[in-house]
Amino acid sequence: MHYIQLYSRFILIYLKTRLEYRFAFFMDILIQIITFFVMFLGLWIMLNHFQTIRGWTFYEVLFLYNLNILSHGISGMFFMSPMRQLEAMVQNGEFDGILTRPINPLPLLIFKQFQHAYIGHVLLGIGSLILCINKLNLELSGLNIVMLILVLIGATLIQSAIMIMTGCVSFWFVKATSLSNTIIYDLRRFLNYPLSIYNKFIQFLLTFVIPYGFINFYPSLLFLNKEGEVLFTASFQYGTLIVGLLLYMLSITIWSVAVNKYQSTGS
Amino acid sequence: MSLISVNNLTKQFQRPIRQEGFTGAVKDLFHRQYEYKTAVNDISFQINQGEIVGYLGPNGAGKSTTIKMMVGILVPTAGSVTVNELIPYKNRKIHAKNIGVVFGQRTQLWWDIPVTESLLLMKYMYKIPNDQYRKNIELFSDILDLHEFKNTAVRQLSLGQRMRADLCAALLHDPKILFLDEPTIGLDVVVKEKIREFIKEINKVRQTTVVLTTHDMDDVEKLCSRVIVIDHGQIMYDGNISHLKDKYGSDEIITIEPEHNHDLISLRDKLLSLNVMDTKIKDLKLQITYNKGDINSMQILSKIMSESSIIDFTIQPCEIDEVIRRMYTENSLKGKLKI
Ligand SMILES: Nc1ncnc2c1ncn2[C@@H]1O[C@H](COP(=O)(O)OP(=O)(O)OP(=O)(O)O)[C@@H](O)[C@H]1O
Ligand SMILES: [Mg+2]
Numbered sequence: 001m002h003y004i005q006l007y008s009r010f011i012l013i014y015l016k017t018r019l020e021y022r023f024a025f026f027m028d029i030l031i032q033i034i035t036f037f038v039m040f041l042g043l044w045i046m047l048n049h050f051q052t053i054r055g056w057t058f059y060e061v062l063f064l065y066n067l068n069i070l071s072h073g074i075s076g077m078f079f080m081s082p083m084r085q086l087e088a089m090v091q092n093g094e095f096d097g098i099l100t101r102p103i104n105p106l107p108l109l110i111f112k113q114f115q116h117a118y119i120g121h122v123l124l125g126i127g128s129l130i131l132c133i134n135k136l137n138l139e140l141s142g143l144n145i146v147m148l149i150l151v152l153i154g155a156t157l158i159q160s161a162i163m164i165m166t167g168c169v170s171f172w173f174v175k176a177t178s179l180s181n182t183i184i185y186d187l188r189r190f191l192n193y194p195l196s197i198y199n200k201f202i203q204f205l206l207t208f209v210i211p212y213g214f215i216n217f218y219p220s221l222l223f224l225n226k227e228g229e230v231l232f233t234a235s236f237q238y239g240t241l242i243v244g245l246l247l248y249m250l251s252i253t254i255w256s257v258a259v260n261k262y263q264s265t266g267s
Numbered sequence: 268m269s270l271i272s273v274n275n276l277t278k279q280f281q282r283p284i285r286q287e288g289f290t291g292a293v294k295d296l297f298h299r300q301y302e303y304k305t306a307v308n309d310i311s312f313q314i315n316q317g318e319i320v321g322y323l324g325p326n327g328a329g330k331s332t333t334i335k336m337m338v339g340i341l342v343p344t345a346g347s348v349t350v351n352e353l354i355p356y357k358n359r360k361i362h363a364k365n366i367g368v369v370f371g372q373r374t375q376l377w378w379d380i381p382v383t384e385s386l387l388l389m390k391y392m393y394k395i396p397n398d399q400y401r402k403n404i405e406l407f408s409d410i411l412d413l414h415e416f417k418n419t420a421v422r423q424l425s426l427g428q429r430m431r432a433d434l435c436a437a438l439l440h441d442p443k444i445l446f447l448d449e450p451t452i453g454l455d456v457v458v459k460e461k462i463r464e465f466i467k468e469i470n471k472v473r474q475t476t477v478v479l480t481t482h483d484m485d486d487v488e489k490l491c492s493r494v495i496v497i498d499h500g501q502i503m504y505d506g507n508i509s510h511l512k513d514k515y516g517s518d519e520i521i522t523i524e525p526e527h528n529h530d531l532i533s534l535r536d537k538l539l540s541l542n543v544m545d546t547k548i549k550d551l552k553l554q555i556t557y558n559k560g561d562i563n564s565m566q567i568l569s570k571i572m573s574e575s576s577i578i579d580f581t582i583q584p585c586e587i588d589e590v591i592r593r594m595y596t597e598n599s600l601k602g603k604l605k606i
Contacts, residue, residue: 006391006392009387009391013384013388096335096370096373099338100339100359100366100368101363101392102363102393103360104359104360262340264340264341
């Protein structure tokens, strides 16, 4: 309860300082939306050309894409800035201040650094997800809605956990940003298309090593009734929330070990 | 049980040794080599409620490192710290409510927002009740003169203003203990004085225990009832300030520039009759080192002025670093003599 109150205070201040530069604030969101549309267009052109990608239609691929973008957007609002800044904060000793407050360091970092640019992500993600559900005639039963929400929670947890873990690397090595870029951006790009189109190595990697597959591919099989696409085992379709929770717990454990590794700076 | 209890505390930093060139970088990746730096080496002390303790030592002595272990930022390599019966790094959240922390080099306030908003944030973060908050803000703003810049964004404050705001922020939640790492660094005399007054007042009224590091002898003289001196991570002295000064710290240096260079030698000879410790001629100036207990500056100056005319003179008071250096050389000499 205290945390919610406190967070609303921080958000208020954040918005106040950001809205001083109103133009920049809305530009950030607009740029995100434009980036999204460019991607959308690319996908549309390609699928117009080929009709389907291994049996996945345009709206099915878009559905896949949306689960990724929406969960990335939600976790990005909270975790992206803190984890990006972490490397610098650890190197210049600014992290000192975080450790002398009566709030856990991770929430405090999140409170201090909201990222509004992802609002665009989230809004568009929701909008086009609704579009997909419509076009694909997915049944909106109570059960399906609950399932979708649980999948989104699980997917957001996976995205967040991976951001936290890549952030933790800063406590051991300098120059962690390039690693986190590779994992958060380059590797995640595979999620734009169904996992089944890639070779076995990529499939294995994105299922067991960095379980990105659970963000969108596996749960999509469930919603889109793609029985023919099963990889490894069919039960993975139900795995998103469990994988999300486990991975998040793992990331928190690594985080607390990492914080105690913090060496501060000499000046 | 003392409020702060430090026992055989040691901190060793690990620094990767980087190898040169591309092959070096690749080697680093697979086989990292480290060097170790012992910043704090097996120190122990106890501090009781209500004390103001100066934690002193030359650059790189290990002062900040010790403070960082006491506030819970760093995890000790060996030994232990207990503050108010808590182990700081294990109980960061509760510990944070018991302490106030100010680093002179770095602000703890929010960079982009006005001071008042930053302070308000402290209220919510520390769950400070309304009337306590109001009372403290009023009191602190008066002593520290915060009124003139309370609506300014922190990044626009001068160093002195920022320090005062930082001090206020660190004390709003009525902490039992205040840790200050070089609180007067880079400040002018007036602000320094204001800050010292404030610290003294808080200590007197609230019985707040204060641990501070500084390189300014005036801070120590005006504030500290007790000093702990460390060098190379080890305790050199722990006791009251007057004893330390009597023993090592009452030397001052007067530097004189006579009008006529040929007076230098004769002046020096004349001074030999006085009870001074050392005289030196350097860059056409005469440097006289004396002990304040034996003779005062007026006696020396009047003797000189009766003998010749001078253009300029300066008096260099005893610096804490100088005291420590002297103490160190003396101790290491003693060590050598024993062998
Ligand atoms: N984060 C760190 N990583 C590696 N070495 C460090 C680190 N912090 C401090 N040191 C080293 O430990 C020693 C003690 O540093 P510390 O900052 O405690 O000194 P200090 O007494 O506060 O000095 P100063 O008066 O200059 O502030 C120094 O040799 C310093 O180089
Ligand atoms: Mg220091």
